[in-house]
Amino acid sequence: MNHMNPASADSDSTLPHAVVSTDSVFGAPCWVSLTTRDLEAAEAFYTAVLGWTFRTGRLGERFRTALAGDVPVAGLAAVASVYRMAVAWTPYFAVPSADETVARSRERGGTTAVGPLAFPPGRAALLADRDGAAFGIWEGQLATGWEEWRKAAPVSVRLHTRDAFDAAIFYGEVLQWAGGGEGCCEVQYDGAEVVLRSGGETVARIHSGALGQAPDPTIRPHWQVHFTVDDLPACVAAARAHGGTVVRWEDGAREAVLTDPDGASFTVREGAAE
Secondary structure, X not given: OHHHOOOOOOOOOOOOOOOOEOOOOOOOEEEEEEEOOOHHHHHHHHHHHHOOEEEEOOOOOOEEEEEEOOEEEEEEEOOOOOOOOOOEEEEEEEOOOHHHHHHHHHHOOOEEEEEEEEEOOEEEEEEEXXXXXXXXXXXXXXXXXXXXXXXXXXXXXXXXXXXXXXXXXXXXXXXXXXXXXXXXXXXXXXXXXXXXXXXXXXXXXXXXXXXXXXXXOOOOOEEEEEEEEOOHHHHXXXXXXXXXXXXXXXXXXXXXEEEOOOOOEEEEEEOOOO
């Protein structure tokens, strides 16, 4: 399952490696992966919509590494049907120890779907928080370095959940946010959202509606991956032309929610990532 591997670009895998380790940016998103049923359709779609190219991972024809230029930026895996997994984009967070992170998640009511498993030069696991939102963790070296990854394909992630405060406590404890140590993330409260920053950049948000409101029972908690594009109308048009669906977008808006031909949801935003 090398879609879980945020490393090994040179070794033809799809999880993140380089000289920068997860110790330097722990708690921050460091990779994103797509679980799909139709790899060829996904390749054609994301080539047209995001301009990516692809290469095959060493684990076989079911796996691809997406490249922006020559920089690995995401993993794709056609395993949704084989392993009965949801078709979805999933963020992976950098951690110093996968074992310790999984233990903290379990202690706080989270669940473990896969792992931790070894994917040299690192280890990965797929988890879910106590409200069911799936996320991954990665311990090890990062693909081309965290800053280069973010520059090549600017990405941020937003958790849509029922209770932002409760979620922030869970992730803060599990991923060791705001611990004060070198490399850890900073947490701030911004209106209706909890904002996660790393190295001065906004890398994640947790949203549940206006602060002080009661939790919304109609929300299905999930992490939404946001990609930055130069031309949003062209991106939306390409998505429509290649079998995708426009879930939400208005002319003049800087952000659109799309689904790919297999139904995986993601957001594209024109301009700087937020």
